[in-house]
Amino acid sequence: EGQLVESGGGLVEPGRSLKLSCAAxxxxxxxxxxxxxxxxxxxxxxxxxxxxxxxxxxYYPDSVKGRFTISRDNAKSTxxxxxxxxxxxxxxxxxxxxxxxxxxxxVMVTVSS
Amino acid sequence: DVQMTQSPSNLAxxxxxxxxxxxxASKSISKYLAWYQQKPGKANKLLIYSGSTLQSxxxxxxxxxxxxTDFTLTIRNLEPEDFGLYYCQQHNEYPPTFGSGTKLExx
Numbered sequence: 001e002g003q004l005v006e007s008g009g010g011l012v013e014p015g016r017s018l019k020l021s022c023a024a025x026x027x028x029x030x031x032x033x034x035x036x037x038x039x040x041x042x043x044x045x046x047x048x049x050x051x052x053x054x055x056x057x058x059y060y061p062d063s064v065k066g067r068f069t070i071s072r073d074n075a076k077s078t079x080x081x082x083x084x085x086x087x088x089x090x091x092x093x094x095x096x097x098x099x100x101x102x103x104x105x106x107v108m109v110t111v112s113s
Numbered sequence: 114d115v116q117m118t119q120s121p122s123n124l125a126x127x128x129x130x131x132x133x134x135x136x137x138a139s140k141s142i143s144k145y146l147a148w149y150q151q152k153p154g155k156a157n158k159l160l161i162y163s164g165s166t167l168q169s170x171x172x173x174x175x176x177x178x179x180x181x182t183d184f185t186l187t188i189r190n191l192e193p194e195d196f197g198l199y200y201c202q203q204h205n206e207y208p209p210t211f212g213s214g215t216k217l218e219x220x
Contacts, residue, residue, distance in 0.1 A: 044211055044213045044214050045200060045202070047208045095156075097157075099202070099204055100147035100162050100209075101159060102156075103156040103158075104156055105155060106156075
């Protein structure tokens with residue numbers, strides 16, 4: 001069964017950057033579209049980014065477009081999310097996912113001064 | 114984007130009872146609706162996909178129905194471990210969109 005483990009979260013000041021990683025195992029990573037989904041405290045789930053199997057196509061909602069970059073290393077079975085110009089409203093638990101099949105446990109990102 | 118409207122927001126029931134959670138899409142998503150259970154500190158657990166297909170390991174007391182725009186998750190004979198948060202999500206098109214969640218509590 002597929003497993004996803006996120007890392008790289010933490011406390012960061014507004015305007016700064018953070019990079020999340022997601023290590024995948026138990027399935028053929030390179031065969032799957034990968035996603036990042038976030039959940040602000042006490043709020044619902046919000047899709048953040050998607051990347052095609054080869055990495056050539058990426059998609060974002062307007063809320064993060066131009067600030068976040070999703071990437072992947074198929075040789076390492078690892079997904080990344082580079083987050084720049086962070087805002088307080090980016091505070092959330094970030095999940096790596098193979099929608100709908102596999103989800104990680106999530107990593108908390110807090111943007112605060 | 115497809116908007117997903119989930120109801121009710123909160124639900125209270127006793128072990129052994131049955132409950133239903135509804136999800137309505139803003140346009141047809143064919144059969145492509147997933148249901149998840151969310152518990153603190155754990156990965157979201159996929160229960161049902163494609164509207165009615167039970168994910169491996171999902172107990173048979175869970176069932177999903179519907180197609181087009183209207184879907185229902187039914188849990189029969191509630192067990193203590195069933196209490197928590199439930200979300201629906203359409204996986205018919207990108208971007209994936211989610212319902213607002215239903216908190217199932219013990220009465």
